[in-house]
Amino acid sequence: MLQPENQNKKYDFLFADIDSGRIKIPKFQRDFVWSKEQSAKLIDSIIKGFPIGTFIFWKTTDELRHVKNIGNVNLPDPPSGEPISYVLDGQQRITSLYAVRKGVRLTKDGVEINYGDIAINLDLDPDSDEQVVSVDPPAGVHYITVHDLLTSDLKDLIQNHMDYIEKIDIYKKRLTTYDFSTIVINNYPLDIACEVFTRINTGGTELTLFEIMVAKTFDSEQNFDLAERYQWLMDNKNNGKDLEDAGYDTIPASTVLQCVSACLTGQIRRRDILRLNKDQFIQTWPKVTDAIFSAVDFFRSYLRIPVSGLLPYNPLLIPFTYFFYKTNGNPPDHLQEKLLSQLFWWISLGSRYSSGLENKVAQDIDRVNAILRHEKPNYQGEEIRLSMDDLRYRGFSAGDAFCKALLCLYAYQQPCSFSNNSLVKMDNSWLKTSISKNYHHFFPRAYLGRIGIPSWQANSVLNITIVDDFLNKRVIRDKAPSDYMKPFLERNKHLAQTMRSHLIDDLEQFGIWQNDYQTFLNMRGQRVMDELNSRLYPVME
Numbered sequence: 001m002l003q004p005e006n007q008n009k010k011y012d013f014l015f016a017d018i019d020s021g022r023i024k025i026p027k028f029q030r031d032f033v034w035s036k037e038q039s040a041k042l043i044d045s046i047i048k049g050f051p052i053g054t055f056i057f058w059k060t061t062d063e064l065r066h067v068k069n070i071g072n073v074n075l076p077d078p079p080s081g082e083p084i085s086y087v088l089d090g091q092q093r094i095t096s097l098y099a100v101r102k103g104v105r106l107t108k109d110g111v112e113i114n115y116g117d118i119a120i121n122l123d124l125d126p127d128s129d130e131q132v133v134s135v136d137p138p139a140g141v142h143y144i145t146v147h148d149l150l151t152s153d154l155k156d157l158i159q160n161h162m163d164y165i166e167k168i169d170i171y172k173k174r175l176t177t178y179d180f181s182t183i184v185i186n187n188y189p190l191d192i193a194c195e196v197f198t199r200i201n202t203g204g205t206e207l208t209l210f211e212i213m214v215a216k217t218f219d220s221e222q223n224f225d226l227a228e229r230y231q232w233l234m235d236n237k238n239n240g241k242d243l244e245d246a247g248y249d250t251i252p253a254s255t256v257l258q259c260v261s262a263c264l265t266g267q268i269r270r271r272d273i274l275r276l277n278k279d280q281f282i283q284t285w286p287k288v289t290d291a292i293f294s295a296v297d298f299f300r301s302y303l304r305i306p307v308s309g310l311l312p313y314n315p316l317l318i319p320f321t322y323f324f325y326k327t328n329g330n331p332p333d334h335l336q337e338k339l340l341s342q343l344f345w346w347i348s349l350g351s352r353y354s355s356g357l358e359n360k361v362a363q364d365i366d367r368v369n370a371i372l373r374h375e376k377p378n379y380q381g382e383e384i385r386l387s388m389d390d391l392r393y394r395g396f397s398a399g400d401a402f403c404k405a406l407l408c409l410y411a412y413q414q415p416c417s418f419s420n421n422s423l424v425k426m427d428n429s430w431l432k433t434s435i436s437k438n439y440h441h442f443f444p445r446a447y448l449g450r451i452g453i454p455s456w457q458a459n460s461v462l463n464i465t466i467v468d469d470f471l472n473k474r475v476i477r478d479k480a481p482s483d484y485m486k487p488f489l490e491r492n493k494h495l496a497q498t499m500r501s502h503l504i505d506d507l508e509q510f511g512i513w514q515n516d517y518q519t520f521l522n523m524r525g526q527r528v529m530d531e532l533n534s535r536l537y538p539v540m541e
Helices: 011-019 036-047 092-102 146-151 154-160 160-176 190-201 209-217 228-232 251-266 269-274 278-301 314-326 334-349 357-372 386-391 400-412 444-451 468-475 481-491 496-502 517-536
Strands: 005-009 057-058 084-089 105-108 113-116 117-123 144-145 180-188 440-441 462-466
Touching: 011 092, 011 160, 011 180, 036 092, 036 160, 057 190, 084 092, 084 190, 092 146, 117 146, 117 468, 144 146, 144 160, 146 160, 154 160, 190 209, 209 228, 209 251, 209 269, 209 278, 209 334, 228 251, 251 269, 251 278, 251 314, 251 357, 269 334, 278 314, 314 334, 314 357, 334 357, 334 400, 334 517, 386 517, 400 517, 481 496
Parallel strands: 057 180
Antiparallel strands: 005 180, 057 084, 105 113, 117 144, 440 462
C-alpha cells in the first residue's frame, strides 16, 4: 500500500477537477448540510489567508456510488477509465465552495437557499477584523457576490464596479491563488479507505458494513445500486412483491447482506462479506432475494409468524434463506418441513444467536446442509430441556428472544378476538414494546397488584395473550378475569374455540372463573410446554 501523497492545489485546478468529474463525493458521506453562514465564513477565512484544513482524497479506478448533483447543479459523469478522486475528508467545505462558485440553489425543509447571494462588502478593507463576506448582499454598501466575482468577465466587472476594480482584483486573486492543502491516498483497498474515512470524519463511529458494500457493489453499467435494491426489496411501491406487503419490513440491511454472503460462501463474517466479488454479488442478488421471499413465506405459512416483529432474531432468516437458495426456491418436503421447524425452535428457545452469531450461523448452515440431504441435524450436547419454572418465572419483555419465541407460538395458534372470534391483526408497528397494543396480560397486572401478587410474578410470559387494541385498552383494562370474561361468554358463542386459540383450553379448569392466578399459570404453562416440546422433539414419520 502506497504512502499518502501531500499536494497543494489552487482554486481553479481544484474545481476544474469537479467540473470534469474527476473529483466525486462518495454516497456514504452525509448530505450537504452547511448553512450559508458557515459557507460565508469559510470564504472570509480564505480571503484573509487563514488555514481551512486539509482535503483528503482517495484516488482509485473503482467506481463508487457518488453524489450526482448539488441543488440545481448536476455534476458530470466521471471520465471513462480514468481514476477518480473521492472526497474522504472536507466534503462540507469543498461542497460549500463549489455551491458558492456555481450559485447553487437548493431546498431545505421547503425553503430555497441561494448560495449565489453570498456577497463581499467592497466598502471594507480585505484585511479588516470584521467579516467582509455576508450571507446576503448587505444594504447601503457597495458589494459583489462571490459568484459574480469568480465567473464574470473583466468587461462586466469594470462596467458594474468601476470604482472598486482594484479591490475586486485583490479578492479574486486571494480566492483563486489560495493553496488548498490536499492529501491523496492512491489505490487503497476499499475497506482501508473506509477505515480512513471513519477515523477522520466520525470520531471513531465506524461506517456500517452495508454502507461500505453499497459503495463497493455500485455499478452504473449494470444499473446496480445496493441501497436502492434494498429499499426496493423492502417497498417497491406496488410494483410487485416486497417485504412490506409480507409484513417483514423490519429486516435490517445487515441481515440481507449476511443472507447474500451465506448463500455464496456459507459464512457471514465481516471479512467474508467484504471479500465478495462485485460481479458475483450483483449476479446472485435476484436469486438470493427470491430465496428471502421463500424463507419469509415459510415463516408465514408453515410457522404462522405473520410479521417480522415477532422473530426472536432477525438472523434467523439467514439459514432459511440458504435452504431455499440451494433448492432454487422449491418447497421443502414433509420431512424437511419438520426438520426446519425444529431448527427454528432450537435456535429461538436456546438463546443461540445472542452471542457468537457468525460462528453459530455457519454451524447452522451445516445443519441446513444435512436437512437438504434429508438427514436429521446433530444437536448432541446442545439439547434444550425446558422446565415449568423456565416458563412460569420468565418475565415478559418484548425484546427478549425467548419471550418472542413464545409469542411466535401464540401467533401460530392464530389468536382470535375474545369479542367475536375474528382473527387478531398483528402489525410490526404495534409490537415494539411490552406495552404494545397487541400484548395483554390475561390477569391484568393492576388487578394482580391489588390482590398482593408482586409485579415480577404478574409479568410472567405465561400471562401474555395477543389481543386487539380495542379490547386491551378500552374493555378489559384492570378488571378481574371473571368480570371481563362474562360479557364475552354471552356475546361470543364460539368462546371456547376462541380461548383454545390462546392456549387456554377450559376457563373453569384454568382458574379463570375463580380468578386463580397460580392455577392459570400451571395449566397454561403445561399447555405451552407440550407445544414447545412437540416442536423441539418432533416425531419423525
